[in-house]
Amino acid sequence: MLTSLLLLGLTRLESTLSGTVSLPNGRPAYQAIVSFTGSTRPKPGGKAVVDQKDRTFLPHVSVVPVGTRVQFPNNDIVFHNVFTEFNSTKFDLGNYPKGTSRSQVLTRPGLAVILCSIHPEMCAYVMVVDTPFCALTDKKGHYQISGVPSGHYKVTFWHESGAKTAFDTDIAGNAPINIPLKK
Numbered sequence: 581m582l583t584s585l586l587l588l589g590l591t592r593l594e595s596t597l598s599g600t601v602s603l604p605n606g607r608p609a610y611q612a613i614v615s616f617t618g619s620t621r622p623k624p625g626g627k628a629v630v631d632q633k634d635r636t637f638l639p640h641v642s643v644v645p646v647g648t649r650v651q652f653p654n655n656d657i658v659f660h661n662v663f664t665e666f667n668s669t670k671f672d673l674g675n676y677p678k679g680t681s682r683s684q685v686l687t688r689p690g691l692a693v694i695l696c697s698i699h700p701e702m703c704a705y706v707m708v709v710d711t712p713f714c715a716l717t718d719k720k721g722h723y724q725i726s727g728v729p730s731g732h733y734k735v736t737f738w739h740e741s742g743a744k745t746a747f748d749t750d751i752a753g754n755a756p757i758n759i760p761l762k763k
């Protein structure tokens with residue numbers, strides 16, 4: 581039993597990738613987006629939620645694979661709207677009241693800046709990536725992504741301050757990947 585489990589692990593050669601992302605000023609990058617895009621495509625039918633409460637989108641930053649349906653429930657006492665310009669595809673979910681929800685499937689990779697036409701202070705970022713291997717960093721700038729098969733990947737990091745970087749790498753093990761972000 582143990583032998584077969586070990587063999588299974590060896591044949592699949594999946595890595596757990598982790599590391600720390602730091603901003604150009606040396607501080608940890610909180611809510612930076614990390615993604616590894618290789619030959620594995622995301623499974624269709626993913627779901628995510630960007631809530632609306634206290635005139636704020638929550639979470640402020642999220643990352644989803646292409647094909648994900650994002651729900652935008654209104655859990656506030658006022659009407660909200662959701663609109664964006666998304667890789668030349670505009671969508672506008674209209675104005676809707678407390679206790680209702682609207683959703684949108686995000687089908688193209690890229691950054692969707694989510695806005696509300698009623699409250700100009702409301703803003704959220706949804707990064708759409710063409711890979712299942714993506715994560716957000718925590719307050720220490722740390723990320724972890726498990727189950728990544730060996731292979732060649734394009735690695736991208738993005739932070740709402742505008743700091744970002746991208747490079748290619750071969751993954752074949754659990755070595756940490758620590759990235760300083762450049763402006």
Ligand SMILES: [Cu+2]
Pocket residue numbers: 635659660661696697698699702
């Ligand atoms: Cu609003």
